[in-house]
Amino acid sequence: MEGKLYLCATPIGNLEDITFRVLNTLKEVDLIAAEDTRHSIKLLNHFDIKTPMTSYHEFNKVEKAVYLVKKLKEGINIALITDAGTPGISDPGEELVRQAYEAGIEVTSLPGPAACITALTLSGLPTRRFAFEAFLPADKKEKQRIVSELSQETRTIILYEAPHRLIRTVEELLEVLGDRRATLLRELTKKHETAFLTTLSGILAYYEKEEPRGECVLVIEGKSYEEICEEEKNQWKEVGLLEHMEYYVAQGMDKKEAMKAVAKDLGVSKREIYQRLLEEE
Numbered sequence: 001m002e003g004k005l006y007l008c009a010t011p012i013g014n015l016e017d018i019t020f021r022v023l024n025t026l027k028e029v030d031l032i033a034a035e036d037t038r039h040s041i042k043l044l045n046h047f048d049i050k051t052p053m054t055s056y057h058e059f060n061k062v063e064k065a066v067y068l069v070k071k072l073k074e075g076i077n078i079a080l081i082t083d084a085g086t087p088g089i090s091d092p093g094e095e096l097v098r099q100a101y102e103a104g105i106e107v108t109s110l111p112g113p114a115a116c117i118t119a120l121t122l123s124g125l126p127t128r129r130f131a132f133e134a135f136l137p138a139d140k141k142e143k144q145r146i147v148s149e150l151s152q153e154t155r156t157i158i159l160y161e162a163p164h165r166l167i168r169t170v171e172e173l174l175e176v177l178g179d180r181r182a183t184l185l186r187e188l189t190k191k192h193e194t195a196f197l198t199t200l201s202g203i204l205a206y207y208e209k210e211e212p213r214g215e216c217v218l219v220i221e222g223k224s225y226e227e228i229c230e231e232e233k234n235q236w237k238e239v240g241l242l243e244h245m246e247y248y249v250a251q252g253m254d255k256k257e258a259m260k261a262v263a264k265d266l267g268v269s270k271r272e273i274y275q276r277l278l279e280e281e
Contacts, residue, residue: 007080008025013187013189032079051079064096068096125221173218180221184196245262
């Protein structure tokens with residue numbers, strides 16, 4: 001019999017957020033793969049869990065996953081835990097899951113805390129559609145590319161950030177995205193949990209007198225449909241009317257259809273486009 005891989009969500013702060021199912025699983029499996037065994041031993045000791053642990057982290061994720069999959073093939077049941085939250089979310093768990101599936105190992109996920117979802121529901125911003133970006137890259141060019149992409153994102157944006165990088169990141173977001181509504185959340189589920197809905201400029205103003213502390217989650221309003229329509233309208237205003245018409249005619253539209261499309265782009269009536277074309281001819 002092959003073993004089974006259990007992805008066990010652990011508390012992001014408050015230890016009472018762990019589920020009975022996770023506790024029972026951590027006690028019953030043969031081995032726990034933990035992101036940082038020194039950190040996770042506090043959790044295990046608190047709940048009197050004696051299961052052996054082994055380290056599984058970003059810097060050994062590929063070769064250690066090979067070892068763990070071998071153990072699973074031998075019939076060892078393994079629980080994967082991260083320092084806080086759900087394994088596979090902004091941590092190396094996805095590599096082990098991928099290798100387990102490729103080896104035909106059964107994998108199951110035990111639901112529980114995730115900082116991104118906790119922050120989203122607490123943010124006061126739209127929750128139906130969201131984009132989770134986790135930590136922005138350390139590489140400057142890659143970071144600029146992603147922030148530029150986020151400037152066109154219409155969904156609510158969720159980012160993680162360390163306190164020592166928070167101000168610089170918010171400055172870059174403000175410069176590229178504009179002054180969007182945003183909620184800053186820190187120390188989620190802990191004693192000093194804070195969450196305030198403001199704007200990107202409001203966050204910078206707040207930290208003029210305060211030093212950022214604790215791991216932070218930024219939830220930022222997506223770009224509105226009205227903003228996108230206005231930008232598209234301004235873009236077409238820079239193109240000559242005849243060139244604008246030719247763009248649609250080249251796509252197979254007749255002149256009447258093209259005039260209708262141009263009028264929609266510019267937010268004016270088809271009659272106005274017709275009159276302007278007569279003037280330019």
